[in-house]
Amino acid sequence: MKTKGKLIRWNEDRGFGFIKSPKVKGDIFIHISELRTMSRRPLVNDIIFFDLVTEKNGKNKAINALIEGVTVKRTQGKTKRQKKKSGVVNQLIFLSIILILIVVAYKSYPAWSAKVVESLPVNLVKEDFSGFQCRGKQYCSEMTSCKEARFYLKNCPNVKIDGNHDGVPCESQWCN
Numbered sequence: 001m002k003t004k005g006k007l008i009r010w011n012e013d014r015g016f017g018f019i020k021s022p023k024v025k026g027d028i029f030i031h032i033s034e035l036r037t038m039s040r041r042p043l044v045n046d047i048i049f050f051d052l053v054t055e056k057n058g059k060n061k062a063i064n065a066l067i068e069g070v071t072v073k074r075t076q077g078k079t080k081r082q083k084k085k086s087g088v089v090n091q092l093i094f095l096s097i098i099l100i101l102i103v104v105a106y107k108s109y110p111a112w113s114a115k116v117v118e119s120l121p122v123n124l125v126k127e128d129f130s131g132f133q134c135r136g137k138q139y140c141s142e143m144t145s146c147k148e149a150r151f152y153l154k155n156c157p158n159v160k161i162d163g164n165h166d167g168v169p170c171e172s173q174w175c176n
Helices: 080-119 146-155
Strands: 003-011 016-020 028-031 047-054 060-067
Touching: 028 047
Parallel strands: 028 060
Antiparallel strands: 003 016, 003 047, 016 028, 047 060
16 A cells, blocks of 8 residues: 655755655655656645655655656656567567578579579680580571570671670570
């Protein structure tokens, strides 16, 4: 059960004051932090309801205090502990997403790197062209793959498969 008293002194600049209660001998110290849920700051002669504790030095202190007739303000946002906990959760989620992206990128790397090699100019690619021979093909429509078109462009005379002369053959059919 809360103790009832009257605020007899208040130092607004320093945020503390003293309560007088008929049930307690002497003045009772109160700090503004014990009234943090109140919608306004305390004023001298306010009736205060509080829990009484005796500190190690023997002095009385009011805690968990309320001002009579003053509304309790709604809590705004999260407490420090809730913010810290949600910050840790957010970090774990972020790290999990990064890890998933790394795994996906790693697993798709061979397919991605093959596409990159396909798009490189012939002079930058060192490919194994075994199995291909110059057999008189000159046009993209005669090729069966981008690899074959690159072989013909690099090794066979009279080919007409690099219209824009950028080193990439058959761009509209095989090597786009």
